[in-house]
Amino acid sequence: MNKPLRRIAIFCGILVLALLVRENWLGYVKADDLNTNAFNKRPTIERYSHPPGNIIVDGKPITGAVKTDSTYYKYKQTWKNGAMWAPVTGYSSQVYGSNELEKIDEGILSGTDPRLFFDRQVSMFTGKQQKGGDVVTTLNADAQKAAYDGLKGKKGAAVAIDPTTGKILALASTPSYDPSTFAAGTTSDEKAWKSLHSDKDQPMLNRALRQTYPPGSTFKLVTSAAALETGKVTDVDAKTDSPLPYIMPGTTTPLKNEGNLPCKDATLRLALTVSCNSVFGHLGVEIGDDAMVKEAKKFGFNAEQFVPVRAAASVFPTDINKSQVALSSIGQFNTRTTPLQMAMVASAIANDGKLMKPYMVDELRSPGLDVIDKTQPKQMSQPLSPENAQKLQSMMESVVNDPQGTGHNAKISGATVGGKTGTAQNGVDNSGKPYAWFVSYAKVHNSSPVAVAVVVEDSKANRDDISGGGLAAPVAKDVMKAVINSGK
Template structure:
């Protein structure tokens, strides 16, 4: 009898331990993956029963939870919602969360595996459950400056810290008010969301990190110059034929410089002059000489063809494979099949500013528990060395010349050395251009890398160009932050 009782006791204990281990694994160690599953709406509903952690920028909450007098217990509110929508995203009662609300949902709702012991402590002490707060890298002054400078244009502005990858400002327009999608009325949320989906200007797109990607135009010439210099076969003084028109190899299509003539005077033109004046033909010739494989390899060192989590997911910028010479020539000046986000072009400029090293972009500084203990702190992380220190210094000089004496002159700031490159990207015949600026300042001690992208030709169709519209926006943002 004692032997049988002992067997039953051991079996019961084993079953209990198995159940305890399996439930612990599911509830805590697998919680982040379960929370991230788009099919799991129960976690989203449960998150309203706790006070969700705040999302903070420059010490002030840009998303927070306040008590509500309905079944959801807490209402999510967004301070100056349209300004911060690209960062916070939104938390709906009947759909999927977006932005930081989705990417850091386990931490904000207090369900992350790293918060296991804090959750236990609250249970034993009787404290109300509460999520961790997220302190972002975003600078409120800089975010507002970028918002104001972009004005009514459709496009994006992104500012990063070159030596850390921290994103300091990220604005996309047109935008939306996340408060309209966080109300506790399911039908109202559906109606608001449908109106945004039906809006032809696509306000739900974060144009800084995705959406319908645009060709980068002449800003991609920075990648071209990097490829040439890193090959060891070219210097800024290397020369190229300087015709007024160039027929693409194996094609009847003709490429011209933006002004319609040659790139400055003379039968040949140097690489430095081609970048300073932003000439298309020398870059097309260079692209054919280098070949698409070498260009793609260099582009990928800058981050092309890679998706980054910041922690929100971003779309990969594209440099395709297996291009013929004609297609490769077009990519030499950022046309053809090459596509880029403003984030990616900011990474290119930031790498040049950072001695050739590409840092992984990030929008989070730290995550803090309700008791103010540190849950996690983000550390700068290198992605790759894109170019050598020597190449970075050479390219900085070339970009400064482009602002002081070239095609990016409208980014000039009195008393500050600015390194920059403009771009004017074509689409289909008759379609308005996409206008770009990318660069950094101060050039001799880089603190800020910036990229501006304006769609629809800035309202000027094919009359708009990068130096006319994008460069002054960058100048306004940089002046605001350098003078604060």
Template sequence: MNAPVRRLSFLVGLLFASLLVSTTLIQYVFAADLNARPDNRRTLLATYARERGEILVGQTPVARSVPTEDEFKFQREYPDGPLYSHVTGFYSFYGAVGGLEQSEDPLLSGSSDKLFYRRVSDLFTGRRAQGATIETTLDPAVQQAAEQGLGQARGAVVALDPKTGAVLAMVSHPDFNPNRLAGHDLATVDENYRKLTEEPDRPLVNRAIGGDLYPPGSVFKVVVAAAALSDGEYTEDSVLPGPAALDLPLTSATLPNHDDVPCSPTGEVTLKQAMVVSCNPAFGDLGMKIGADALREQAAKFGFGDSPSVPMRVTPSSVPAELDAPQLAQSSIGQYDVRVTPMQMAMVAAGVANRGTVMSPYLVQSVIGSDLSVIESADPTELTQAVSPRVADELTDMLVATVDEGTGTKAQIPGVRVAGKTGTAEHGEGRRAHAWFISYAPADDPQIAVAVIVEDGGVSGSETSGGSVAAPIAKQVMEARLK
């Protein structure tokens, strides 16, 4: 073989070797990265071509895949639009974003290891690959009542079954229409998504479980009272100071009552009376006496500091780690740097309702395969024993009195004993206070526990108290369940 032929043979061999190496790199080394590229149209088409599982409320789909005539084969559809937007999230060119679409994406898409044997069976039988169906715990009547109750106001509502932890309703306002993000026109979807992300009210944020957490205001007094009753030195008849304003140590500042008048003609109140009229000075004094450690420990028993998965992650609620006496007094009325999610305050109400046992909240009742077999189902789990049954009964007595004759009268339901607590939370100079209400009913056999937050007092004009704004919403939500 002469020299030119040898050189040509060497060049051809080198080219074949390069081709082999590059093919190997593409198929095995870079495959995962290439598949994950957002501009990889083949991956996008393959993903859309698989029918995602449904998300059910009762037996009704609130998210489903419908066949299309275009190259994508299926399009995600949300029949109830905004009503369940923060529960479902959405599925589009951006992938699975928010809600169950994101947290349960492996099951809905069919890629979960739990569906491995089903995929193998589909491979041999030639059946079309399909994701699993997610059955939620939501009660459609309760969800609808929460949605209507909030109306045009910003805020959130969470309702739980106290005995199991099942989420009966989860509404966050403002909401959004996931159908506008699930289309196959990339330009339109992109424009709709851009508008939502630029909205100052941040409609994509699920305020029920995350976002910028709220000061709880006076609904946090339930946690303070629980700590006091649990230490054995206090009962609901214990006498506390109830002046128009409490002098705070280490400072010239005072802790005023909400209406700047004494909590009683005598200037003293029992713990029960302090809860009924929501006496700030009494709870500020009580918090300083029981101490920061006891307060933080009690809050932790209700779930503060935890990040439960419902299966969406819930942002931890918190009580500040370091508190001097004035800060402790402020924290004891749910101000200073105490921050909570509506989910956490619903857990507080549910824990007291369930005689002191806080159940882990959950949103998924069962996972159902395409052959209608149940792949997994919920198993209610005890999170913690927050207070003893005796303390829970005492708290219930106080909270029933609050609704019967105190600040929570607008939550009364004829023929039903309702337990509840109002809250009005300041959150900035010159800004209207947030309105809170937590409750459960019936008090002697609770079927539902509710937390309502209405940002900036909603649209009620000058009335921004929890009793006038949030309590009627909670009443509407509880009635929907009890009926």
């Protein structure tokens, strides 16, 4: 009977061996997979087991943390004035994950980043509670407040950039949401999350970075830049050879102006000041699609931007026929931009042609306040020569200051303001409500501290009232004023 006994012993050995092999498979080979599994609550539990670091604006934290009575997550994150700051921070929820800055710098904020290894070791040995690091942003609280207050009750977005460095000063999007309402996992959090998602106004859409709009007349700034850079126009005050009415090539359709404007053979300055579609459509065709695309790309079109939050790519269409070039050159057809992109256009012009790479994270700091990483301003491209940039600046200033100009509403005493209005058509055959745009910069003592782009969509006002100058310019003005005043 002993031979089968020995075999049974071997069989039992194999059973135990199978368990050992399986345990090695789970605990060693598959460990990483299991730990990063989407259903695994442990990383989130770990993350909320200690208060996270803060996102900081103007030296003050705009996020915080409170202890909860949940048996899963010890802390939950809070936001100060969450709706205003949500487009900057994104959300960070125990149940729904995180996005934008909260996601990108999650490692720093939660303290798990490899760069915080030393801090973790210290807190392990000293027995102190582990803490997260801070994310110091470039934002300007006053400018952000001005932008958010100006857009309140409307649907739209505003972006302000410091042209000399590329620092993002304001990044507002309305309607917005308060990330605090769903930071935990209770039923009320779930309700808030669901209602935000079913809201047809899309409060969780970051319009400043992720929504592209037809730029309308504000795109004439890019067309002007292309005309100057290609040498099609050298003197902005010389008459251009512009027919009126302008029949688009290959069609029998005239490219209409808004009202009866003095656009025949108008100078480039006048064309921009009163916003002549016919002049810029004609000019765009003269310049040609390839050169237009090249100039637009220098401003950042046709590529996603990372600030470091991803911004959608703005589009200037390629490989199109001449009539489409004409329409695209006045910001219609398939031309689409994000508010960030238009702010970049204004900032490049204001910074004498140098486009600085926009960014919103200035510093990453360890819990011990050591700087782990600092973003250095970086030039992204040079869409314009300094001379051409100055010519364009003087044209933009005419838009605001000339009696015929469309941008009076942006005038600020004590500062030189250059701007461009836009009223972009929307939908098939203009069926949708137009988008009101205003793109501008302000200059104090020959240096520009701020460039801003504002878009207001679907305003409750009727069509005739919608114009960049009327709706968007006052918001832009308040933002610029806030930046100028805070710099004093």
